[in-house]
Amino acid sequence: MTAPLPTPDAPSPDRPRRPRRTFGSLLLELLGSMNLAITLLVVVAVASVVGTVLKQNEPYTNYVIKFGPFWFEVFRLLGLDDVYGAPWFLAILAFLLASTSVCIYRNAPGMLREMGHFRTEVQLKSLRAFHNRAQWALPGGERERVLATLLAALRAQGYRTRVVEQADHTLVAAMKGAVNRLGYLFTHLAVVVICLGALFDGNLFLKLKEWSGDVRLETRDLPARDYGPASRLVPGATPSFRGSVMLPEGSVANFVFVRLRDGAFVQELPFAVELKAFRVEHYATGQPKNFESDVLIHDRQHLAEPMAATIRVNHPLVYRGYAIYQSDFGDGGSLLKLKAWPLAGQRAEPPALEGRVGEKLALQTPQGPRTLEIDDFRLFNILPVPESEQGDTPEKKVRNFGPSFTFRLRDAAGQALEYQNFMAPMRLGGRDYFLTGVRGSPAEDFRYLHIPADAALSPARFLRFVNLLQQSQRRDALLDERSAAGAEPVPAEIREVRRRLVALFAEGGVDAVIGRARSVVPAERLEEATRLYLDILRSSLGELYLAVLAEEGVKVDQGIGPTEERFFNDALNALAVLPAYGAPFYLQLTGFEQVQASGLQITKSSGQNVVYFGFALLIAGVFLMFYSSHRRLWSRVAPTPDGLLDVLVAGTGNRHQGEFEREFDTLRAGLARHFGPASGPHDH
Secondary structure, eight states: OOOOOOOTTSOBTTBOOOOOOOHHHHHHHHHTOHHHHHHHHHHHHHHHHHHHHSOOSOOHHHHHHHHHHHHHHHHHHHTGGGGGGOHHHHHHHHHHHHHHHHHHHHHHHHHHHHHHOOOTTOOHHHHHHOSEEEEEEEEGGGHHHHHHHHHHHHHHTTOEEEEEEOSSOEEEEEEEOTHHHHHHHHHHHHHHHHHHHHHHHTTHHHHHHHHHTSSOOBOSOOOGGGOOGGGEEOTTSSSEEEEEEEEETTOEEEEEEEEETTEEEEEEEEEEEEEEEEEEEEOTTSOEEEEEEEEEEEOTTTOSSOEEEEEETTBOEEETTEEEEEEEEEESOOEEEEEEEESSSSOSSOOEEEEETTOEEEEEETTEEEEEEEEEEESOOEEEOOGGGTTTOSSOOEEEOOOEEEEEEEOTTSOEEEEEEESSOEEETTEEEEEEEEESSTTSOOEEEEEEOOTTSOSHHHHHHHHHHHOHHHHHHHHHHHHHTSSSOOOHHHHHHHHHHHHHHHHHHHHHHHHHHHHHSOGGGHHHHHHHHHHHHHHHHHHHHHHHHHHHTOOOTTOOOHHHHHHHHHHHHHHHHGGGGOOSEEEEEEEEEOOEEEEEEEEEETTHHHHHHHHHHHHHHHHHHHHOOOEEEEEEEEEOTTSEEEEEEEEEESSOHHHHHHHHHHHHHHHHHHHOOOBSTTOO
């Protein structure tokens, strides 16, 4: 009867059953894997590069504007807008922490034992296999002298020694540089410490509070006073945070905004910061060179009097563990004085307005109610000069084009257009223009309307021209008057055509005139008719322009000069696109009282010292690993059958083999002075 064949897992006499490995042992092996640790380190490094290159914790709209909706969704899903607080990044840090801790747990005891283990069980065959070795045959009666000489030579080179008597020989084991092993432990321990500090110093605690429902992210654009209790963080609620606040001159704040995803928390501070004065220095081009803030720290519990300090760029103020950085500056509520030049013919004289940056003004216009939202004021605008003024120099020239302000006009339905108006006229192509830009959203570039400036560097002449075009009765009366004043009477049909073309132009620009021609003229005559319409339109607008000049006191009976002719051409170009401007008035900035604001970033990094300690360990570990070497030497002294002493010296080092060979040659030469020439691989 034949015995059954054993199954692959069945034990056999020559292959005993291997013990089944537990899940815990497999998990420890995985976590302690070098491949896993290296993979995690690479992922952390790549993520850190992304977190450094891509600005973190910006408002979502900024990412949409910069990268577009598609890539914004990708970034949002991956958490790239907050890499260091993303769940996957924190999970990787946790795995790296666990992996490195397991490596230390598994290898540290052996390394520590290795540091004190002299390896006195080394075999003769192993010693003879070393590349660095030397051998002597000495008289048998000199054993004590030989041992003393060996010990003295080894100790002179800094080796620790141990003498072990064996049955047939005496072994002198020596080693130095055992701290090299500490280098490996320090570097692994540094990773653990740095990961702990990073987890402690990130927003992990804030996320845990958010996940547990203790706090709620505020996604509405509200002032700090309107944040609810669930969106406010009291001092000590989180061990670490990084927040910012824009502080106008003369104001006090005891909070910062902590930005997270598409919202923010208000982090309260145990003290208050008052901005006494803000200063900014500029280069000759107007670019900011340096800026600083004079502040007072108010803390009734720890300060008898407010503490004065100056915060500069790269020179933060550290108070009670809170670091206050000078990070930005902006407008703190400047008072702007404006003229609202009507573009819809409601009245000729522009009303005066006043408003502060950040305010909203309710206005009544011919197009219905509008809300004027004054967003920002900039004292300097450094822009490239026009190509015609660049010259032949390879470097692009820039110029300060003076103050500007941005605002939004919002209708009753909530739709808004954004505008940017410059205070002073810009000289372009040898002529002066007031520039006013408009766009539908921050993702678009501004489209600029060039309003020609008159001889007094004012937009008044152009805006009076616009006002005349918008007043239909007065406009038609002037056209009829000019028609009647000619040498030959103008037929009624032509006068009607003039009135209609000017009305179309005033309402819809050149596009409206061309559209009218396409709707009433056959295709084969469209080009000719369009040219005729435009000629009639230009002639009619010219007559209205002469009326505007006459109101200014310009003598137009003998015609106009080249300056007025150029102005008329520029005015027509502006009028042609004016219907797309979308505002019932042009806001001219006539004066301002600037109030500056300092952008302060306040951080509390409770894990900072932990991370610093981790980096100190890392530096020490790298230094020990690369600049020290664990070296071992053995000296075997054994009697031979013919009455002599066989002295064999051999050794090795784990790093810097060339340096160890030179050290061994020095030892060999020193022993040779006592023992005579040695035999071995270094014989010459």
